[in-house]
Amino acid sequence: xxxxxxxxxxxxxxxxxxxxxxxxxxxxxxxxxxxxxxxxxxxxxxxxxxxxxxxxxxxxxxxxxxxxxxxxxxxxxxxxxxxxxxxxxxxxxxxxxxxxxxxxxxxxxxxxxxxxxxxxxxxxxxxxxxxxxxxxxxxxxxxxxxxxxxxxxxxxxxxxxxxxxxxxxxxxxxxxxxxxxxxxxxxxxxxxxxxxxxxxxxxxxxxxxxxxxxxxxxxxxxxxxxxxxxxxxxxxxxxxxxxxxxxxxxxxxxxxxxxxxxxxxxxxxxxxxxxxxxxxxxxxxxxxxxxxxxxxxxxxxxxxxxxxxxxxxxxxxxxxxxxxxxxxxxxxxxxxxxxxxxxxxxxxxxxxxxxxxxxxxxxxxxxxxxxxxxxxxxxxxxxxxxxxxxxxxxxxxxxxxxxxxxxxxxxx
Amino acid sequence: xxxxxxxxxxxxxxxxxxxxxxxxxxxxxxxxxxxxxxxxxxxxxxxxxxxxxxxxxxxxxxxxxxxxxxxxxxxxxxxxxxxxxxxxxxxxxxxxxxxxxxxxxxxxxxxxxxxxxxxxxxxxxxxxxxxxxxxxxxxxxxxxxxxxxxxxxxxxxxxxxxxxxxxxxxxxxxxxxxxxxxxxxxxxxxxxxxxxxxxxxxxxxxxxxxxxxxxxxxxxxxxxxxxxxxxxxxxxxxxxxxxxxxxxxxxxxxxxxxxxxxxxxxxxxxxxxxxxxxxxxxxxxxxxxxxxxxxxxxxxxxxxxxxxxxxxxxxxxxxxxxxxxxxxxxxxxxxxxxxxxxxxxxxxxxxxxxxxxxxxxxxxxxxxxxxxxxxxxxxxxxxxxxxxxxxxxxxxxxxxxxxxxxxxxxxx
Numbered sequence: 001x002x003x004x005x006x007x008x009x010x011x012x013x014x015x016x017x018x019x020x021x022x023x024x025x026x027x028x029x030x031x032x033x034x035x036x037x038x039x040x041x042x043x044x045x046x047x048x049x050x051x052x053x054x055x056x057x058x059x060x061x062x063x064x065x066x067x068x069x070x071x072x073x074x075x076x077x078x079x080x081x082x083x084x085x086x087x088x089x090x091x092x093x094x095x096x097x098x099x100x101x102x103x104x105x106x107x108x109x110x111x112x113x114x115x116x117x118x119x120x121x122x123x124x125x126x127x128x129x130x131x132x133x134x135x136x137x138x139x140x141x142x143x144x145x146x147x148x149x150x151x152x153x154x155x156x157x158x159x160x161x162x163x164x165x166x167x168x169x170x171x172x173x174x175x176x177x178x179x180x181x182x183x184x185x186x187x188x189x190x191x192x193x194x195x196x197x198x199x200x201x202x203x204x205x206x207x208x209x210x211x212x213x214x215x216x217x218x219x220x221x222x223x224x225x226x227x228x229x230x231x232x233x234x235x236x237x238x239x240x241x242x243x244x245x246x247x248x249x250x251x252x253x254x255x256x257x258x259x260x261x262x263x264x265x266x267x268x269x270x271x272x273x274x275x276x277x278x279x280x281x282x283x284x285x286x287x288x289x290x291x292x293x294x295x296x297x298x299x300x301x302x303x304x305x306x307x308x309x310x311x312x313x314x315x316x317x318x319x320x321x322x323x324x325x326x327x328x329x330x331x332x333x334x335x336x337x338x339x340x341x342x343x344x345x346x347x348x349x350x351x352x353x354x355x356x357x358x359x360x361x362x363x364x365x366x367x368x369x370x371x372x373x374x375x376x377x378x379x380x381x382x383x384x385x386x387x388x389x390x391x392x393x394x395x396x397x398x399x400x401x402x403x404x405x406x407x408x409x410x411x412x
Numbered sequence: 413x414x415x416x417x418x419x420x421x422x423x424x425x426x427x428x429x430x431x432x433x434x435x436x437x438x439x440x441x442x443x444x445x446x447x448x449x450x451x452x453x454x455x456x457x458x459x460x461x462x463x464x465x466x467x468x469x470x471x472x473x474x475x476x477x478x479x480x481x482x483x484x485x486x487x488x489x490x491x492x493x494x495x496x497x498x499x500x501x502x503x504x505x506x507x508x509x510x511x512x513x514x515x516x517x518x519x520x521x522x523x524x525x526x527x528x529x530x531x532x533x534x535x536x537x538x539x540x541x542x543x544x545x546x547x548x549x550x551x552x553x554x555x556x557x558x559x560x561x562x563x564x565x566x567x568x569x570x571x572x573x574x575x576x577x578x579x580x581x582x583x584x585x586x587x588x589x590x591x592x593x594x595x596x597x598x599x600x601x602x603x604x605x606x607x608x609x610x611x612x613x614x615x616x617x618x619x620x621x622x623x624x625x626x627x628x629x630x631x632x633x634x635x636x637x638x639x640x641x642x643x644x645x646x647x648x649x650x651x652x653x654x655x656x657x658x659x660x661x662x663x664x665x666x667x668x669x670x671x672x673x674x675x676x677x678x679x680x681x682x683x684x685x686x687x688x689x690x691x692x693x694x695x696x697x698x699x700x701x702x703x704x705x706x707x708x709x710x711x712x713x714x715x716x717x718x719x720x721x722x723x724x725x726x727x728x729x730x731x732x733x734x735x736x737x738x739x740x741x742x743x744x745x746x747x748x749x750x751x752x753x754x755x756x757x758x759x760x761x762x763x764x765x766x767x768x769x770x771x772x773x774x775x776x777x778x779x780x781x782x783x784x785x786x787x788x789x790x791x792x793x794x795x796x797x798x799x800x801x802x803x804x805x806x807x808x809x810x811x812x813x814x815x816x817x818x819x820x821x822x823x824x
Contacts, residue, residue, distance in 0.1 A: 187686045271683040274599050276712040283711040289703060296708045299695040300688040 001370050002107055003029035006082035008067050008097055009089035010035035010044055012192065012305045012349050013111065013150070016357025017086055018044045019347035020395060022053040022060065024361065027368050030059035032080045035089070038064040047348050067093035073100035082106055084367055086360045088150075091115040091196065095130055098145060102137055107367045109360050111150030113241045115199075117280070124206050124213050126244050127379070135377040142375040149363045149380055151336075151355040152178050152257075152317055153242035155392065158385035159319035159334035159399070160246055162410075165385070167332040167403060171253040172323035174246055179260035181230035182313030182340045182351055188268050189302040191352040195294055198278045201269060206239045208247035208255040219266055223258065228400070228407055229337045230316040235260040245379035253323065272297060308350040311340035315351050333402040334410070336392075346396070355397060362391040386412060413782050414519055414556075415441035418494035420479050420509055421501035422447035422456055424604065424717045424761050425523065425562070428769025429498055430456045431759035432807060434465040434472065436773065439780050442471035444492045447501070450476040459760050479505035485512035494518055496779055498772045500562075503527040503608065507542055510557060514549050519779045521772050523562030525653045527611075529692070536618050536625050538656050539791070547789040554787040561775045561792055563748075563767040564590050564669075564729055565654035567804065570797035571731035571746035571811070572658055574822075577797070579744035579815060583665040584735040586658055591672035593642035594725030594752045594763055600680050601714040603764040607706055610690045613681060618651045620659035620667040631678055635670065640812070640819055641749045642728040647672040657791035665735065684709060720762040723752035727763050745814040746822070748804075758808070767809065774803040798824065 005021050005028050007014055014033065021031045033041040041062030048060060061080070066072055067089050077085065077100060087097045087110040094114035101108035114130035125132075131147050138145050148154055156176045164171050180191065190197040205216040221237035235258035247255040261269075272278050277293045284290055318335025336355070343354035366372035371387050380388075389399045390412030399410035417433050417440050419426055426445065433443045445453040453474035460472060473492070478484055479501050489497065489512060499509045499522040506526035513520035526542035537544075543559050550557050560566055568588045576583050592603065602609040617628040633649035647670035659667040673681075684690050689705045696702055730747025748767070755766035775792075778784035783799050792800075801811045802824035811822035 188683075267679065268683050268687070271600075271680050272687075275680070275684075275709070277689070277709070279712075283708065285703075285707040285711045287707065289701075289707070291697075291701060291703050291708055291711075293708055293712055295697040295699065295701070296695065296703055296705055297687070297689070299697045299703075300691075300705055 002083035002367050002373060004080065004082045004084065005029065005031050005364060006077060006080055006085045006106070007031070007033045008035070008065065008073070008085065008087045008093065010037065010040035011088070012308075012353035013088045013357040015044050015047065016347050016349045016353050017088055017361055019048055019051070019053050020358055020361035021364065022048045023055055024365060024395070025054055025058045026056045027365055028084070030061075030080065030082070032059070032061050032063060032076075032082055034063040034065035034067070034076060036064065036066060038062050051348070068096045070096045070099045070103070073097050074103045077101070077104045077106050084364050085109065086364060088357065088360065092117050098131065098134055101145065102134065102141055102143055105141065105143060107144040107373065109146045109149050109363055111148060111154060111356055111360060113148065113244070124244055125248065126241070131377070138377040139375070144367055144373050144375055145377040146363050146372065146383070147377065147379050148241050148245065149360050150357070151359055151397075152176055152240065153245070154359045154380050155336065155397065156317065156319045157242050157246060157380035158383075158388050160250075160321060161381040162385040162389065163319060163321035163332045163334055164250070168321045168323040168325055168330040170324045171250055171321050173254040173256070173321070174250060175256050175258060175320040176240070176242060176318070177225050177227065177235055177258045177320065178317045179225070179227060179230050179233045179235060180315045180352060181233065181260070182311055182315060184307040184350070185310045186302050186307065188264070189307055190304060191307070191350070192304050194298040194301050198269070198294065198297075199280075200238065200240070202273060202278050203239065205237050206243065207237055207257070208243055210254065211251060219261070219270075225258070227316045228335065228402060229314055233260045246381060249379070249381055308344045308348060311344065311350040314339050315355060317355065331403065335400055335402065336397050337400070338397060358395060358397050359392065362388055362395060365391055414495035414779050414785060416492065416494045416496065417441065417443050417776060418489060418492055418497045418518070419443070419445045420447070420477065420485070420497065420499045420505065422449065422452035423500070424720075424765035425500045425769040427456050427459065428759050428761050428765050429500055429773055431460055431463070431465050432770055432773035433776070434460045435467055436777060436807070437466055437470045438468045439777055440496070442473075442492065442494070444471075444473050444475060444494055446475040446477035446479070446488055448476065448478060450474050463760070480508045482508045482511045482515070485509050486515045489513070489516045489518050496776050497521065498776060500769065500772065504529050510543065510546055513557065514546065514553055514555055517553065517555060519556040519785065521558045521561050521775055523560060523566060523768055523772060525560065525656070536656055537660070538653070543789070550789040551787070556779055556785050556787055557789040558775050558784065558795070559789065559791050560653050560657065561772050562769075563771055563809075564588055564652065565657070566771045566792050567748065567809065568729060568731045569654050569658060569792035570795075570800050572662075572733060573793040574797040574801065575731060575733035575744045575746055576662070580733045580735040580737055580742040582736040583662055583733050585666040585668070585733070586662060587668050587670060587732040588652070588654060588730070589637055589639065589647055589670045589732065590729045591637070591639060591642050591645045591647060592727045592764060593645060593672070594723055594727060596719040596762070597722045598714050598719065600676070601719055602716055603719070603762070604716050606710040606713050610681070610684075610706065610709070611692070612650065612652075614685060614690050615651065617649055618655065619649055619669070620655055622666065623663060631673070631682070637670070639728050640747065640814060641726055645672045658793060661791070661793055720756045720760060723756060723762040726751050727767060729767065743815065747812055747814065748809050749812070750809060770807060770809050771804065774800055774807060777803055
């Protein structure tokens, strides 16, 4: 049983996390938001007050914090009395925040693997390069740490576990498919921080197939998927966090991640990438100014948080598991469909931020009530998926199941 | 009769100018090359010595010069005894160099209209915004100034004059077509300074039609041309210097400029332009660094001067004049075909620099022997084209003529 939340980060996902925490503050307690720029935290608090999202009267406070300073994070945890830390800051801060949780005993959550800004898409195993090195420390100190508990990674890992528990006992393949069929109405924009978005695609694409890591280039392997609601969509083999943990937990299955891209996105990405404009290595202009091209691209692109008001359409993200049950072929696709407009109306964010920000709040509720307060480090597929998906059904991300018997809601 | 050349600029075109001057230094006299970076001038001199290009023993000297400092330019003209200045520096320096020629009496030449770095593709009339304001001063002081004497503008203006003198007495349209059917083998590169290259295409496209300026967007109006040697090529209505002077001299004719572009160039340009990466207005990165996006694009693109060794294929640039002669329909296409490899073998430059750099040397030879030493300011179509084209026949850019009687060389 734990209470009081410290949210680290103040971007689009943090906005969703904060709203959802507010809607459930009877269970979660005080809500603190910390970021390098305190004003961004204050804007989120204004938005919560504007929408009257607090379920019961309670603490809602903004803090300035350098999340790469473990001692400062630990001090803020102690000062606020937060027992649950939801880290939705940049992926560069994970290890510093995790260490502060180990120091203070607070539960830790994040939504993406730690990244070293100097290394992009490192050779697998990525989790083992960083977070998993603290697993024994978490166990020794009884610290709950839930890694990668956004939508993907996160909910899709729970979908994999549910599929294998109830539908496909002997999995042979786990394919995660992420389609954003929405439209932001701009000529081009990334859906979240361009620096992070493009970095996902400039390195080698790793997938786990036939018991070994396979390497491909981005946009090398494409496949059309026929999906509920969003219809036929082309998605491409992409490296992604959950491939690493799922392949460690289900090494006998092929584990692949597929992300949907339109031809326009691919064209813009290809031009920028081939010209060297997505590089994070500085270049020197003719005038002698040293500048990182990717940071200039980020500066000219729309601020992803500005997209929300005009965003329309739906996302479909799910996990397809194929294999055998009792020697017979079995297959299930477990998924969620989210709507950009609904997300904006509820919490002032677009659907991509919404799907990433709601799940850690569900996890926080399970830590608060003790269900997931496991006192060690876990990836999501190592936890019981049913209480998690049941809460998500209630708080905005309902699960659906498609198999030979058709499509039906997950009943919890 | 004038002697001794001061070349301003040390880029790809200046390299060609210097080589061609060296090959004709019996007539032209001493050769001086001046640029902000003296080492670049010295590299050109090494290249001339390496190829043994000097026709007779003679002076060949490098100088450091800020060409935007009129007094410094005038001092260098006096110090070197140069009577002919070939300005092939950036288009930003024209007016400063022209004023130095007015001060010293040296003949002036350039290959592009003056540009104010803060204003791109100004509303026409461009020449009248800058150079033509000095026309009376040139006449008063007897200073010869030949404007826009590269290939286009330059040779194509002479083609127009020749066409109207000898083939189409009453011109109704003058279309200049510039096709580079060569290949540099890189994924993408501009053929000359990206800052200048892209600036030509980011503004409004002006053409002179039906006695008035017409505005279009870049790549809005395309047309397939069937041309000698290079075959069928798509070219797009583009704003260009010669449209302004030709429309002033032949206001009764439509005057258009067409530049050939492949789909790949257009795609890369469109992506960069739509994202705002071709802007010369500074943006601020998340880290607070002020940077001009176009300068970063320039920094990541190949240095155009590095393309020459691998450049293959041909250019075809010419002037199509249609109209009437003695009441009957008449039409002629006067053109040159140049070869990238031949240019590299002769002067170490690619064909685009070659076609731009040879014509001002032919003009210098005509000033040196008195033929074009007119003691006032002229655009090329205001001068006798035949001696000019005859020299070009001899020094590397032969002219051909296509009309109802077929294709034949211009005999001089």
